[in-house]
Amino acid sequence: MLRVRDAWEEQKHPRGQPKNPGQFASGGGVSSSRSAPSEQPAPSAVKKTATPRKVKAESGTQAAKASAEASKARIDTIVAEYKSSNKTLVEERKAVKDIAHAVFEYMGIDKSVGYSTEWPRKFMVGDKQYETGGWFSPKDNVVTICTNTRPDNPGLPGLISHEAMHAKFEAVKKAYDLEDEKLFNDMVSERGGRKGVTAPDGKIRPEYQAEYPIHTVMPNGFGGNADTLRKDDGITDYSRAYWEAEATNSSDALLATNETLAEMARLDHEGSLPRLLWYKNSKSYKPLYEAIHKLYPTAVQMLQANSK
Numbered sequence: 001m002l003r004v005r006d007a008w009e010e011q012k013h014p015r016g017q018p019k020n021p022g023q024f025a026s027g028g029g030v031s032s033s034r035s036a037p038s039e040q041p042a043p044s045a046v047k048k049t050a051t052p053r054k055v056k057a058e059s060g061t062q063a064a065k066a067s068a069e070a071s072k073a074r075i076d077t078i079v080a081e082y083k084s085s086n087k088t089l090v091e092e093r094k095a096v097k098d099i100a101h102a103v104f105e106y107m108g109i110d111k112s113v114g115y116s117t118e119w120p121r122k123f124m125v126g127d128k129q130y131e132t133g134g135w136f137s138p139k140d141n142v143v144t145i146c147t148n149t150r151p152d153n154p155g156l157p158g159l160i161s162h163e164a165m166h167a168k169f170e171a172v173k174k175a176y177d178l179e180d181e182k183l184f185n186d187m188v189s190e191r192g193g194r195k196g197v198t199a200p201d202g203k204i205r206p207e208y209q210a211e212y213p214i215h216t217v218m219p220n221g222f223g224g225n226a227d228t229l230r231k232d233d234g235i236t237d238y239s240r241a242y243w244e245a246e247a248t249n250s251s252d253a254l255l256a257t258n259e260t261l262a263e264m265a266r267l268d269h270e271g272s273l274p275r276l277l278w279y280k281n282s283k284s285y286k287p288l289y290e291a292i293h294k295l296y297p298t299a300v301q302m303l304q305a306n307s308k
């Protein structure tokens, strides 16, 4: 069993957090786009549709292994450069940010996801207290890493992977909800609905699958099998804390599922996930985890098209 050290715990709820109690004058609290200027095509070259996006390789495959090793090599270089620097606060924060971008790249995180830093905060999961290592804010689509994290902390890439997984979860969930709205309209004839979009078992019929990519892969959605997900958790003490809180109604199944998947992403980047029997045998979390990675680029495209 992997134990998460308190310093690396994070919280999921960005809403209702206290206002920023104070940040470093330099480096801290700066929210910025995660893409370096050199990575951005000239405005005239930007195509609004069909931007190819990377799909994270399935955990345990050779492609995933190669991708994780490349990410680790990149991070090792950043850490080595930081260690040979003057280790000023600016250099320290830059190294953490560069590591975040290396993990984002490995995770296939869209460039629309931002990066920010803030002071850590205490938070509760059920009756357990933790200190944030970072969090993801769905409202502004930003991953925040707390200012007490050092670039050479071995837990940092896993923490960033955890937060990046929350970004993926939220995007796919939002795209699912968009489809749900469309599906509802399709099922109500007064709204111009079409007959037979779904089969009697609730699955999308083949001729409509291109219109409903998320429902096609996830016909039961995210909470359809909460009982199974509750029973199957056990990957880390941290994710279990959410399921324990859920059992006493101080958390909900969707959040507990979200945290479990984020813990999987952390262990995935650290390399242990594909070796876990828990993962190999999982008939609930493994398909959900891989489906989210697979659907994420499509979900991002749907959300961006919807916001225009």
Ligand SMILES: [Zn+2]
Binding pocket: 010, 011, 012, 162, 166, 259, 262
């Ligand atoms: Zn989390």
